[in-house]
Amino acid sequence: MSKTAIVIGAGITGLSSAIWLQRRGWQVELVDRVAPGDPAQASYGNAGLLARGSILANSEPGMLWKVPGMLLDADSPLFLRWRYLPRLLPWFMRFIHAGRAANFNATVARLDALVSDTIEQHLALAEGGPAARHIRLGEYSYLYRDRAAYAAEAAGTALKKQYGLKSYTLEGAxxxxxxxxxxxxxxxxxxxPDYGWITDPGQYMRDLAEGFVARGGRLRLAEVRTITPGAPAHIALADGTVLSAGRLVLCAGAHSQKLLNRQGPRLWLEAERGYHLFLRKPSFMPKNPMMVEDAKCVITPMAQGLRIAGIAEYARLDAPRGTAPLALLRKRIGQVFPGLQYESADEWMGQRPSTPDGLPYLGEDAKLPGIISAFGSQHIGLTIGPRLGRMVADIAEGARPNRDAIPYRLNRHG
Ligand SMILES: Cc1cc2nc3c(=O)[nH]c(=O)nc-3n(C[C@H](O)[C@H](O)[C@H](O)COP(=O)(O)OP(=O)(O)OC[C@H]3O[C@@H](n4cnc5c(N)ncnc54)[C@H](O)[C@@H]3O)c2cc1C
Structure with a gap:
């Protein structure tokens, strides 16, 4: 087999895969309908956090009883377009199942294996190119109403401690x-204390792409219409061009399942929408990022301003952006920093590729010959992108890694 690869999708997962394949001597073509760093990518608009402590999946024990209250509470970060409910239900039932205690606990170790060395993975990915300047090391905080709200999360805090995450607490003066x-x-x-974040995710993507092209990689701006597995697998572009290579790597984020068009095993992927406000010229900035626990939004100091990102909204893949989630983010930043002034606020909505069990789809599948999948990294996609990219390259090289990817295999839902 020739060492040629086509990577579909130039977000953080595709860029990381392309760069690691290139470093292993592969000739790589990266295909995307938008340029890296475009606001259409989830990788552009995220909170920038390298979330090495994100080992607790979103579906947790008791979730089923929490959801109705959250949906009825206008201040909750959970939104649902009600007409979408019948389409969402099968995914949602699997999401609830994944939150049962035994499943939840098994997932913790699988997430830890992906997130724990995120800073080292990003430093290695960006090494030798312009992207490294966007990686910032520092502390990350969780902000609570009071000590009781913190104590209510004791089980999660204990798990993080068990997995080696150090923390301390502050209150009062x-x-x-x-x-x-x-x-x-x-x-x-x-x-x-031991966290990191990306100070400009859009520019980080552009710089990673620049490094990839400078080292001989090809970047093609084109829409992929169809993917055909086989030996060789091939893709058809919107202008009719057909391309094939030794390996196709599918990293199209929330659009990946649609592109597979029912080929391969049954996958469960939702476009879980998130929003951000980007405050330009704020009157002051916190030094480090923080999660506002009751709002489940992250406030991150970035190169050009302050970003408030969060919200989980379930709707059709192509549904228009909502206004209520953005209004809620505005309200939340006013509650956290009542005296904060800013010149303007950019609004953004993007789609997290989300699986019910909180784990990505990664690896090859007998029903999809010639294709390596890497998508579904939901709330932690920026964090784990470089790790997934390295695993993609390992899989392409055929060294052991398909075994390491077993917990993330495509047919795990039966
Ligand atoms: C509000 C919000 C906050 C977040 N905060 C964080 C955070 O702090 N830390 C963290 O780790 N993660 C965070 N995430 C999650 C993270 O952003 C995503 O998981 C990650 O960006 C997914 O990367 P990706 O490369 O898989 O997908 P994307 O970045 O969406 O890239 C997919 C690419 O595929 C291309 N594509 C799709 N279909 C086609 C086609 N047919 N033809 C050609 N190209 C195609 C798209 O154009 C796109 O460029 C956040 C997400 C949101 C929404």
């Missing part, structure tokens, strides 16, 4: 000194 400008709604913070 120490918190006020640590976080100037914090409003009275929040009185408790837990701080994780």
């Amino acid at each position: 120490a918190l006020a000194e640590h976080m100037p400008g914090l409003g009275p709604r929040y009185g408790f913070m837990s701080v994780y």
Whole structure:
């Protein structure tokens, strides 16, 4: 087999796959309908966090009983376009099943294997190119209303400690000194010192792509219409061009399942929409990113301003952007930092590729010859992109890694 590969999708997963294949001596063509760093990518608009402590999947024990209340609460970060409910239900039932205690606990170790060395993975990915300048090391905090709200999450905190994550807590005068400008709604913070984030995710994608092209990689701006597995597998582009290579790598994020068009095993992938506000020229900035626990949004200081990102909205893949999620983010930033002024706020919506069990789809499948899949990394896609990319390259090279990818295999849902 020739060492040629076509990677579909130039978000963080596709870029990482393309770069690691290139480093192993593959001739790689990266195909995307938009340029890397375009706002159409989830990889552009995320909170930028290298979430090495994200080992708790979103579906947790008792989830079924929490969801109705969240959907009826206008201040909850969970949104559903009700007409979409019948389409969502089969995915949602699997999501609930994944949250049962035994399943949830098994997933913790599988997530830890993907996230724990994210900073090292990003440093290795960006090494030797312009992208490394966007990687910032520092602490990450969880902001709570009070000590009781923190205590209510003791089980999750204990699991993180068990997996080696160090933290300390702050309240009262120490918190006020640590976080100037914090409003009275929040009185408790837990701080994780060994974190990292990307200060400009869009430019990070552009710089990674620049490095890839400078080293001889090809970037083609084109829409992929169809994928045909086989030996060789091939793709057809919107202008009718047909391309084939030794390996096709599918990294089209939330659009990946649609592109497979019912070929291969039954997959469960939702476009879980998230939103951000990007505040330009804020009157002050926190030094480090933080998660606002009751709002489940992340506030991140970035190169050009302050980003507030979050919300989980379930709707059709092509449904228009909503206004209520953005209004909620505006309200939340006002509650966290009541005195914050800013010149303007950019609004953004993007789609996380989300699986019910919180794990990505990764690897080859007998029903999809010639294709390596790497998508479904939902809330932690920026974090785990470089790790998935390295595993894709390992799989292409045929060294052991398909075994390592077993927990993430495509046919795991039966
Ligand atoms: C609000 C929000 C906050 C987030 N915060 C974080 C965070 O702090 N940390 C973190 O780790 N993760 C975060 N995430 C998740 C993360 O952004 C995603 O998981 C990740 O970006 C997915 O990357 P990807 O490369 O798989 O997909 P994408 O970045 O969406 O890239 C997929 C690419 O495929 C291309 N494509 C699709 N179909 C076709 C086609 N037919 N032809 C050609 N090209 C095609 C698209 O144009 C796109 O460029 C957040 C997500 C959201 C929405």
